Amino acid sequence: MKIVLAKHIGFCGGVNRAMETALKTAKNSSSEQVYMLGHIVHNKDVVEKISKAGVIVTDNIKKIKTGILIIRSHGATPEIFEKAKTQKLKVVDATCPIVAKAQNIAKRLKDEGYQVIVLGDRNHDEVKGIVGATKNTAIVVSKPKEVQSLKNLNKVGLIVQTTQNIKNFINTASALLPISSELRIYNTLCKIVDLRQKEADLLAKKVDLVLVIGSFKSANTKQLTTISKNTGVKTHQIERASQLKKHWFNAIKKVGVVTGTSTPEWVIKDVVSELTKIGKGLE
Ligand code: SF4
Structure with a gap:
């Protein structure tokens, strides 16, 4: 195999x-104690590594009395930064520059009088940060259909969660066009995510089975699974090697492996090593 x-x-x-x-x-x-609001990525091994290093993960900034607060790659709302300042916490900002750019565009659009519309998952911390940058005035939609309930928009600025799917973005922009007097569209998609989606699509067309490695809570990993399944190829998503099932690989000659952006290298190595063993067993 x-x-x-x-x-x-x-x-x-x-x-x-x-x-x-x-x-x-x-x-x-x-x-000084180091804190983080929420997990850095949805991966048990990474969470353990961070915890062993001494970082405490909490879900509420009010629980932090003193110390250092690390802002994750998803970014955070301006309220979090303000609270950290009030509580005299030191802030280390690890917001991904691509996410920070989306926040800045949203803020600028709001300041220039545009109604900001964010295409994405309203419960995702990245989207909450972008909405926060507009003083919570942005409207969040997850698909083009949701735009239909919006009527007679004047100046509209559309931006997109960095991990969304390009087709959903194009269709949402098309749905907004007839109901807006002026529409500004900013492509804030992450090129890395887009590249992985294109790779997944191409690879899926060349193999007998695609294995997607990554968390079931990771938006970009779930997108890879959907893209692969849409090509019609057999697709399985796993979070770790122990979830592999030997019978998936009966009569499979070529397996394609893709991963989400939060999948650690050591997990990939484990999976590939287990896959190699399974392949040898099938020879
Ligand atoms: S997926 Fe892209 S936007 Fe998100 S953290 Fe990674 S590089 Fe940044």
Whole structure:
């Protein structure tokens, strides 16, 4: 059984940067406790690594009395930065520059009198940060259909969650066009995510089965699974090697492997090593 790895796998630059920032801050701050609001990525091993380094993850900034607060790659709302200031916490901002750019565009559009519309998942922290940048005036939609309830818009600025699907973005822009007097569209999609989606689509057309490695809570990993399934190829998503099932690979000659942007390299290595064993067992 041949195993074909996608070219771009493992952590993206933004997650890598946040991870290194967290570990470095914890190492250099022996006299101060380091905190993070929410997990850096949805991965058990990464969460353990961060915790072993001494970073405490909390869901509420009010629980932090003193110390250092690391902002994750998803970014945070301006309210979080204000609260951190009021509580005299030191802030280490590891917001991914691509997310920060989307926040800045949203803020500028709001300041220039545009109604900002964000295409994305309203419960995702990245989207909450972008909406926060507009003083909570932005409207969040998750699909073109949701635009239909909006009527007679004047100046509209459309931006998109960095991990969304390009087709959904194009269709949402098309739906907004007839109901807006003026429409500004900013492509704030992450090129890395887009590249991985294109790779997944191409790879899926060349193999007998696609294995997607990454968290079921990760938006960009779920997109890869959908893209692969849409090509008609057998597709399985797993979070770790122990979830592999030998019978998936009966009569499979070529397996393609793609990963989300928050999948650690060591998890990929484990999966590939297990896949190799399964392949040898089938020979
Ligand atoms: S997926 Fe893109 S936008 Fe998101 S953290 Fe990674 S590099 Fe940044």
